[in-house]
Structure formats: C-alpha cells, structure tokens
Amino acid sequence: MPRRSDIDSILVIGSGPIVIGQACEFDYSGTQACRVLAEEGFRVVLANSNPATIMTDPAMADRTYVEPLDHDVLAAIIERERPDALLPTLGGQTALNLTMSLSERGVLDAFGVEVIGANAEAITTAEDREKFKAAMEEIGLAVPASGFAHSLDEALAIGESIGYPIMVRPSFILGGAGTGIAVDRERLVRLAAEGIDASPIGEVLIEESIAGQKEFELEVMRDHADNCVVICSIENVDPMGIHTGDSITVAPAQTLTDVEYQTMRDAAFACIRRVGVETGGSNVQFAVNPEDGRQVVIEMNPRVSRSSALASKATGFPIAKIAAKLAVGYRLDEVTNDITGVTPASFEPTIDYVVTKIPRWAFEKLPGATDELGTRMQSVGEVMAIGRTFPESLQKAIRSLEQGRSGLNADPSEADVDRVPVDDLLATVRTATPERLFQLESLLRRGVSVDRLATATGIDPWFLSEMASITDARMALDLQVTLGVTVDDLDRRGWRRLKRLGFSDAQLAHLFGSGVGEDDIRRIRLALDAGVTFKTVDTCGAEFEAHTPYHYATTEDEDEVAPSDRPRVIILGSGPNRIGQGIEFDYCCVHASFALRDAGFETVMVNCNPETVSTDYDTSDRLYFEPLTPEDLANVLDAEIKASVDGGRVVGVIVSLGGQTPLKLAASIPEELVLGTSPASIDLAEDRERWNALCAELGIPQPPGGTAGNAAEAVAVAAKVGYPVLVRPSYVLGGRAMEIVYDDERLVAAVDAMASMLTREGGVTAERRVLVDRFLEDAVEVDVDAVRDATGDVVICGVMEHVEEAGVHSGDSACALPPQTLSAKVVTELENHVRVIADALDVCGICNVQFAVKDDLVYVLEANPRASRTVPFVAKATGVPVAMVAARVMVGATLKELRAEGLLRDPVVGHVSVKEAVLPFNRFPGVDTLLGPEMRSTGEVMGIGTTFGLAFAKSQIAAGNRLPVDGTVFLSLADRDKRSGLEAARQFVSLGFDLAATSGTAALLESEGIPVATVVAKVGDRGAAGVDAVELIAGGKVQLVVNTPRGRGPRADGLHIRATALAHQVPCLTTVAAFKAAAGGIADWISHPLSVRSLQEYHAS
Amino acid sequence: MTGRNGTAPRSEALLVLADGEVFEGDAIGAQPHDSGIATGEAVFNTVLSGYQEVLTDPSYAGQVIAFTYPHIGNYGVNPTDDEATRPHCRGLIVRDLADRPSSWRSAGTLEAFLVRHGVPGITGVDTRRLTRHLRHYGAMPCAFGTATESELLSAARSAEATDGRDLVSAVTTETIMVRGHGPYRVVAYDFGIKEAMLRQLGELATVTVVPASTPADQVLALQPDGIFLSNGPGDPAALPAITAEIGKLAADGTVPVFGICLGHQILAAALGATTYKLPFGHHGGNHPVRRLATGKVEITSQNHNYAVAEGSLASADVTHVNLNDGVIEGLRSRDTPAFSVQYHPEAGPGPHDARYLFEEFRLLMDATGAHSGSDGAVGKA
Ligand SMILES: Nc1ncnc2c1ncn2[C@@H]1O[C@H](COP(=O)(O)OP(=O)(O)O)[C@@H](O)[C@H]1O
Ligand SMILES: Nc1ncnc2c1ncn2[C@@H]1O[C@H](COP(=O)(O)OP(=O)(O)O)[C@@H](O)[C@H]1O
Ligand SMILES: [Mg+2]
C-alpha cells in the first residue's frame, strides 16, 4: 500500500534539550522525518523545546512549537492543531514517554489522534522491562534470570535468590539512568532505592549480572506488510556491563559466525514482531556468552535511537527517513534506495569497510565525578570513523576525538601511560575508563599477551589482536629506526602498509623522531605516490553504482571522488559534541550548507560526528566523513582541488561556524582559501595581549587584567588589578578550567591545577599563558551576535541579557532577548562597541561579543569572530536566519543584497524569548550544582511568551525544573545576597507561598517584616523547628530551594542542601538573579492561562 | 609483515585480470601448483559473515572468490560449517586475512585451512577496486601469485572462464549415499550439493544422493516421494545429457521435483527454457526477492552466474523475482508437480527467510501420492 490518504496532518514530537543519553541524534532523525513528511505532502506540526536543533527551523515544518515538552502543553498544541496522527518514534525516550502519558490521559482519544509507528501497546511491551521479559520468554528467547521489585524488600528477596553480582535496571529509563551492578547486599540496597526512584513507574528489574559477556546490537526495520530487514549489526568492543552509549562499538559485527549471526537475526525479527512495532526501526540488544555462544536478549528500543543514527551513517541507509515513510503507509519495497537510485529499500545493506564509534566524555569538567564507565551512560558525544580495516578506523576515530591524541599512542602523550608499571596497568585496565585503549596498547607493546588482556577486560581477543597489529608494525618501525632507517628509506609499499593501519603522519613523525615533521612525512609519501584515496559509502559493497558522494579516506589504489565543474565551498563541522561545543554549531554548518546550495554553490561537508544532521549524506552535495585534523583536511582539500574540471573550483573553506574545532584548523589551510574573517583577525581576537592592546586603542573598557606564564606572574597581575580575579587558559572553549579566586593562595593553586589539568592541551607555558582578569562581581552579562559584510555594513542580530550575573558561564546562564533591564543608552553603547570591534577585526561574516555591565558601565569580556552558541536561539527568537546570512556574506554577498533578496529580514519584536541551560548533574551525584565560569550544561531550551515572566516560566518547565505555584520556598542566602533577595522573597509571600529559611537569612527577612514559617537549622544540628535543612527537603516539605554560595567560606552546608534538592528532584536556584526571575515567572504563570504559539506565527507578526 | 601470532612473513604477490588490470597484495594459503601461479574466474561475494560456507560451496568450482568485506577469517574455521568435504574454488582474494581468529567454535585459522586444502590466496588487495572493475566489465579469468606480472597476465589470458564448461562432473558424488532420517523418501541429484540442503531435506526425508549422471529411470526405480535437483557450478547449457534426463522426470510428472540454483536452471532448461550468463552474477546474502504469490519480500542468499531467460518459459510460471534487477528467481511448472528457485532457501550462509520452500516441497509430496511412511519402506504402493 502506498502513502496513506486518510491522514493529512501529523504531529512530530522532538526529544527536547540535549542531555546525556539523548543527544542530537534525535535532531538528525527528526529532521529527516519532517523533510520526508513534508515531501509527501503532509501538514507537519512539530513540538520541541530545543532551539539549537535544525528540526525546529521554521522551514522544516508547517507549524513549529518551541514549547516545553510537557503533557499539558502538548495537549494544548493538539487541541489547537488537531493533527490526525502522532509520530512518537523519532523523539527518543522523551517522545515515547510523552505519548504514553497523552494516551493514558485520554488526550489522544479525545481529539481522535492516531499514534503511528509504534502504538501504546508496543511501547509498553518494549519499555516495561517486566512485560518485555515475559514477552521474550513467551516466544522462546532467552533472557537473564531476573525478577521485578517495587520495594526494597522485594528487591533484596529476589537479589538473594539470584545471587551476586546483580544488575539493577529501572523500567522506562534512558541511558542506563539508575542502573548499576551490585556485588553485595549493601550496594544492592543503594542501587535498588535509586532505581525505584529513577523509574517513572517505581519498578526495577533485579537481574543476573552477565557483565563481561559480548554485547551486540541489531538495527531492524519492519513495514506494515511484515517485511523485516536488518540494517546493521553492531558489536561492542567493551563487554556487557558498560553501557552501549559508553562503549567503543564497531559495525558490522566482527566475531559472529554466520550460523550465530542468523540466529540473532531470527531472534531480532521475532522480538520486533512480538513487541508489535508495526512499522519503523527498532534496536535490539543481545549478550553472547563467549564460552558457549549462548545468546540472551537485553532490551529492545521500539524507536530510532543513538545506535540507529550510527547505523544510518555507517551503512548509508537512512533509518529515520525510511521509518517515516513506512509510518505513513509505504512498504520497504515501495521505497527506493537513494544511494543506488535503482534498487529498493527492502534489502540488507552490506558494507566493505569497518566503522568504529568512540564516545567522548567530559569528566574533566565535572570535578567530583570518577571516570569509571559502567551501566550508566556518561558520555556527552561521540565520533565515528570509517576505514577499510578495524585498525585504520580505530586510529582515525581516536584522532577524531580531538583530545590531543594522534592515534593509538605512538605520540608524545603515550609517555604518561608507558611510565606506569605493567602490573599496575594490568590492574587498572580491569575497569573501563576513557584511557583504557591507550593502556591496552602500552601493555601489548610491553609484551603482555592478547589472551591475558582479554581475560582482564572481557574485550574479545580479535579486537585486541587487531590492535596488536598496530603495535607490531610500530615496533617493527621503531626497530628499523634504531637500525638507522630514515624517512627516505621507506618505499611506496612500506608507507602504504603503515598508512593502511591508520597511522597519522603525526604519529609517524613521532616514531621517526630526530626532527622529522608531520609535513615531511606527507611530502615524502606523496612523492612516492603513497597518498590516500577516497572510497564511497554505498550500502552495497560496490555491487551497484552509487549516486551519493559520501566518502571516507583510506589507503587503497582507486579514488572515487567525481569531477565537478561547479564552484564548491567546503564547510568544516564541529566534531564530537562536548560540553561547550554542541549541536548549536552543527545547526550553523547545516544552515550554511542549505544557504550556499540555494545560492548555486556545491557544498562539501567535512565532519566526524555520526549524531548530526551535517553528516547526513543529503544535507550537502558532498560529504567527507573524516577526522578534523590538518592531515585529514589536507587530504580532502587535495581531492576537491583535483576534482575541479572545466571551470569548477574550490571557492574556499568555512571555518567560523563549527566552533573552536575548525577555527583551530584555519592556520593549516592556504590563507586564500579561508572564507570570511582572516586567520590573522581570528588570532588577534584570541591572543589576549594583542586583544587587550586593541581594546585600549579603541577605547573600549575591559576588566583590568593581564596574562601570566606561571603562578608567580599570576600573583603579580592580581596584585595589580586587585581581587577577586578570574583565571583561565587561553584558547579553550566553554570556560574550561576557569576559576574565580579571592586570594594569592587559591590563585597559585588554580594556576598549578591548570598546568597539570591541561597538559593534554599543552600545559601552561610562556607561550600558552593563563589569563588573569579582575572579576566583576554582580555584573550583568550580555551576549551580542552580529554579522558584518566585506563593505563594512554591520547588522546586530541579537542582544541577549543574561539572567545570572557575570561569573556564571554564558553557556550555563539563562538569557533573555530582548534585554529586560538594560537602559536604551547601554544597549546603544553595546551595539556601537560591537560595530567598532567588528570593524577593527575586519570581520567578514559572523561575530559574537560578550560584555559585562556594572553600574551602567560596559566592559567587553571577549569577542569571538565566529558563530557562537546563541546563533540558533537568536534565529528562532527574531526570525532572522543568522547563520545563512553569515554564510552568504562569507562568499561575497553584501547585507544590502541579502535584504533585497529577502533572506535578511528585520527582527520580529513583540514577544520575549528566554534561553535556559540544561545541566547534567542528575547523572553525576557528588558534583556540586553551583554554577560558575566553567560551562557544564549539555543543552538548552527556549521559552517564548508575551512577558519575560511567562517566557522564563516556560523555559524552566522545558528544562525540567517546573516552578511550583504554591507550597514552601526554602531560602539559604549568602550574606552578600541577603539584601538583594528581599524583594523576591516578599513577592513569593504575596503569591501565597510559605517561607522557610536558615537562621541568618530568616533573621533578616523577619527584621524586614517578611514572615518566615519555618526557621531551619544548619545541616546536622536540629534547631527550633526540630528539622535540619536536609531533612526538610528530603521530607518533601519544600517545593523550591534557593541556595546561594556562602562567599568563599566552607561550602559544605550549601553543598548538602543542593545535593539533597538534586536527589529529591526539588528545583534548586543557586543565584539571586534566578530567584528574582522565578518570582516574576510564577506571578505571570499563575495569572495567565496556558497558551502556545508556533514560530511561524511569531515570525509572521 | 609478520603477524604477532607467529604467522610467517608473507611474500608480495600480484593479481592480474585477463584484461590486464593489476592489483598488489601478499600471498596467503597454499602454494599454487604450477610455478607460483593460480588461475580461475574472478567473482565477488558481498556476504559479511559465512566465508567458510562460501569457500566450501561446490558451486564455486573453477572460480576465484573475492570477498567485498575486508576482514576475512575473524572467527577461524570450525568442523560444522563446511558445505562440502573440501573447497572446490580455485582461490581466495581478500583485503585483510585475520591473523588471530576468535570464536568459541573455532578449530583453527582460515590460513591453515587454505593450506590444508591446497587453496591459494592473496591478501591486501583493494577488493573494492576489483569489485567495481568486475561490476563494469563482468566476471573474467584471472591469475595471481608470486610470479611476474607478465607471466601472470599470460596465465590469466589463457585461463578458462566457466562458459560452456561442464564443471559438475568434477564435483558430483561418484557413489550413491543415503542421508537424513525424515519420513519421506527423496532422491537428490548431486550437481555439487551443499550440506545445508542435505540438512534441510534430511529433516523431512531419507535422502538418497545420486551422481549427476544418474538416468531418470534409475531414479524412478527408487520410487521416491520427491526428486531434488541440487545447486552446482558452471554453465547449465553445458549439461545437455543431464538436462535430457531431468526432462524425462519432469515429463513423467508422477514425482514432485524441487530444484535450487543450478537445479533450477536445469529444470527450466528441461522445461524448454533457455539460460544466459549474467555480467557478474549474484553472490551474496542480501538480495531482495519478491514472492509473487504473497507479494512479500524475502532477503535471500544468492550464488549464481547464469539465469533463466525471461520469456523463454513456455510451460512454467514465474513465482519469484529479484527486486534489484528483475532476474527470474523462481518458477513452477504448469502441468507437472515441479518447482524451483534460483536462490538458496537452505541458507548456509545467509538468511532463513525462504525456509518455507522445503515445507512446500513436503506438501507437494503429500499432494502427489501417499508417502512412504515413517517406516521408511519404499512407498507409492
Ligand atoms: N544483566 C546484565 N548484566 C550485566 N550488564 C548488563 C545487564 N543488562 C544490561 N547490562 C548493561 O547495561 C547497559 C544498559 O542497559 P540497557 O537495558 O540497554 O539500558 P538503556 O535502556 O539505557 O540502554 C547495557 O548496554 C549493558 O552493557
Ligand atoms: N572579568 C570578568 N568578570 C566577571 N565575569 C567574567 C569575567 N570574565 C569572564 N567572565 C565570566 O566567565 C564566563 C566565561 O568567560 P568567556 O571568556 O566567555 O569563556 P568562553 O570563551 O569559554 O566563553 C563568561 O561567560 C562570564 O560569565
Ligand atoms: Mg541499551
């Protein structure tokens, strides 16, 4: 049956803010779905609170609701839009859970909305682990021995009967939240309690632990005619016990005989059929016992997932896109495979390369968290690399991570691990950490056998011995070098053998040593015709001709890059998502690609992040799935230049839209090929001393400061500018390692800490200096985004006033557009400064300037001649497609032309937009939730309303800290905050809230005639009220916690309060600014009925 | 280079196609008999797993198999996955032969297996370039080994393709053997039969495996409930004698006939159809085939270079079609109880989607005459 004609309007629910376990892979799948549904002529209604996504681009749907993903809000949207159908399988766990609650609340029936893709029945069967196990047993599939508990006692009873170690898994969770392996009773008690909390239905699965067994995933698709296919098999290098999202994974499966693979395939089909996913994709996870091949089913996700995004990129088979088509009635055999253009989608991709995915973690930003990997997903992003062999793809993947490693060791950083004695290392590798790969290679190099390492780690010997082949080649080369072999002695085959193992020129240079540089290696190789070739991802192992230029580099004979006679622009993506550099930058790159394609250019994308829209093969005209390093980029440039025929040419490379990653590459690109702002200007803005000089010259005030190459120099600077000071390294994003210090002692400590923390990035040296600035207390921070064209014309795209004071990283603080408290005079001054700075830097394209405003004095904090995190937010708030405008300007268009063309419009006014950050603390118990100058948020949400209060309230709901409308507010304010908190406190009382406060705060409130219902004692000693703060919060007697840090004194008290609030999911505000905003928000929220409005409507006005 | 698992240093080798295309690699497996040169018809196979089954599939007689998937040998070889007592292919071309296999079932490395069975091979080859070449210019003879390029080229030029050659007589059984334990009685023509087929048939019948040259009357004399025509290597047009005998069986029409792969082509020929050679054949485990009766799609295991010509089927109906290229994948005789498929429902390697065909064979045997009963006594009385 072709497209359904009985429905014409479809509601798609996105996955909301980027959080650990649910990242931009859902923007990729959602965007594909929206495009397909639109192509098919459906009216698409989209709900997603995440402004950084491409799917929320107004062009992607007929109605785009950037509203909180909450069942009341969804109900309101449904009532307003009356969609015929709801597609819940593309927005991750969020969309599934929302759909469930909408159907339970009868909303779907009430408005006659049909759930397509997977119905409620199927969703429960898959997500409710109890129902799922029963279902699997029913169809004769093995599952680990287990029982279900809804209470601690039940949990213990079952636990004892199964025997330790025991796996605890809450139902209806995501990213392994609340899961864990208990080795004894005590741990089981903890885990079971947490698990019951974590599960929306208060249920945990108590299960036999099979940690250490092999873990596999199959990506399956099914259509309504019951045709089933496997799109991709994935083998986890890390065994069971390490979340697939935190595991190094490889496609296709490497160590299954066909007999075992077919058994797994049959099981996956049986599973999807029994669960009842009628159409679309599902992910089925299996464990295989390496001793006897016994297979058990671990779980099934009845939706597209992180793994399906990976599988799509790994095979070239767009699972989400096809899933959308199947959901609206098509059969697999009615859809053609875009890549071959002739064969149907009802087949199983076969590939002729190996894909390796490595997660990217952010432990360095979360002091207090251990970097031990387990069943709870902790990674914030991932990279994927394609090579013809596992060693090649592994080394490419490691380079893609951008963590200062050139491959699997064989680089300067290997010294750290080689220093550790074998026995210590052997003990260390038993636990998986981000460092394990490098430790294993070091052990192999030191003669430890593959078998020994396999036993220690549970990693299959095949993977280890393939790693060993890298080690062997490296040791052979080391030997040759000691025997006097030089770079000039290797012949073509010699170089090819090394390159085929994935060695980067940087590694080879390191191995040859003696002053041999990366560039020498490249030059010599190329002279011997030992360069790379680009192959094509084609779903069919070359059996059919491929029509989509989706390429990867490898060392082979034949290059498949097609010639082109068109002008081409190369866009560099932003690599793996990490805290400080996330989906916002992918949004910018994708918009650039769209805009330039519309303007008649051929667009070429280079990126290595499998979760993104930018690495979708049909986002750009050509896709190179490659690491973002100078060597890999040079390969792409050479290939594209070589491919230019009759008039075709490479116009240039866009480096300013992908965050810090491409910016760092600018220096390695021929100057004339860098589009937009010149590398010189980029450098001028990044180099503190020159930047300060420039500001002085322009007469733009900065916080007084200086730079230092060591602790002593830092202290000297501090003496000059006065405490408090803010210390940080230059050339990092996301306020990495930034600290506010109030005295010499802390300053010295901070600089030393920085030196060691940043050794990876090169340490602190005379060259890589630390910045020491006077810290402006209680200043208002402002972000401004602007675009300047080659003629010097500047457009101010957005002025954003932060809610939290300067000192809370711009990425972590809420902000409002337009500004709410700044005087017109200040705003004009800000805009003028931006114009002057943009001129001085001769910006061509986009730039972002950050200011701190204190007592109506404007200080500039920094200027970034590149796209900032706020670009997509600004675009959605104002209707101005900022990134598109910037991209066009970079290739020569003037703002005037773009206005005439209609691409550049005037910003829409009349509403307030608030961006709020989403922080990952719930995944890292033990990490303090205080906000500071080091960015820690993983994602953001947007609230739009007619008043600041409404917009702020919506942003809070969207961010998951729903503000209470009544109850008790618990206040514990730092002395310096007490007065400023009074107003808000009064407002809460007038809104009918009770106040509870710690003695000091209470005293002041009462002296000001503000009633305090409960005076709370310091943590530990029960005061008048007979309860301490922790008990009060834990006892559920508090609906909102406001706790600001007590200056620099012992913070233990506050820490307990914040930790308790976090643990019991009580919203907790840590700044007075947020407290004030909340008061305003709640006031407006109470006095207005819930109303929703689409971007299209806002932008039309 | 020396693998850490004690494998000997490999000597550089070349692969040369009959049209002069040259590929670099390293020699693996057995030493080719004639002066370091192995020859055969180069074909590519796109399976991701199942190399052991493919290598031991007699249908590859006369051919050199190139796997499009780069890593081959990862899980070693085991005693149970062979499709025949020994490989019949003439060589193996891979991108990367695993040094160190890993599987609880593994009984040794693929390399040792190749040496043991005298199969030469070459690794390190840009098999994607090779595949693209064969896709453009069709399967063609090749030569590989440590000999010089010119020696290899002339060897490749004089090497035979499979066209017009009877490769069956080389792989068929010399003696009659009995396999399986099912209640029915099936006579299976061995044109190069795979173990997987015998396993499937053995489930439902006691299978008498007879040489390819067995005359029709001898087969009928065994009074089977059904006759099975196996897969096999090479060009069906080169087997007129066999085709004539099968023609008699088909004409007789008293006993159901089920054919697979070469068996399918021979049955078609026996029913008057003609066959032709595909440019590079179908060799893989992922081909979508539509079963016309239900419209459903099966993912199929495929291994053939020849196919039944569209429109040459006067007395049979097409039952299955390949959705990639429209090639006829199955047929059913109009007036006799005979049917066949071009692909491999027995899998080994490949998906199990089409296992139902063996059940259809059973039903057909039921439909045509009382079956012999589980006592195994010769039936049809
Ligand atoms: N019985 C078990 N024993 C050991 N590890 C397990 C077991 N079940 C699951 N795991 C591990 O926990 C991880 C997360 O479990 P899973 O059910 O997949 O949660 P999620 O829904 O978050 O993916 C899995 O990837 C696996 O590595
Ligand atoms: N002199 C200062 N006084 C007060 N706060 C500051 C000062 N300098 C920086 N900050 C705070 O530190 C945060 C991070 O600094 P910034 O230079 O923006 O780092 P990044 O480059 O990582 O964005 C800013 O968002 C601001 O809140
Ligand atoms: Mg999982």
Ligand SMILES: [Mg+2]
């Ligand atoms: Mg799950």
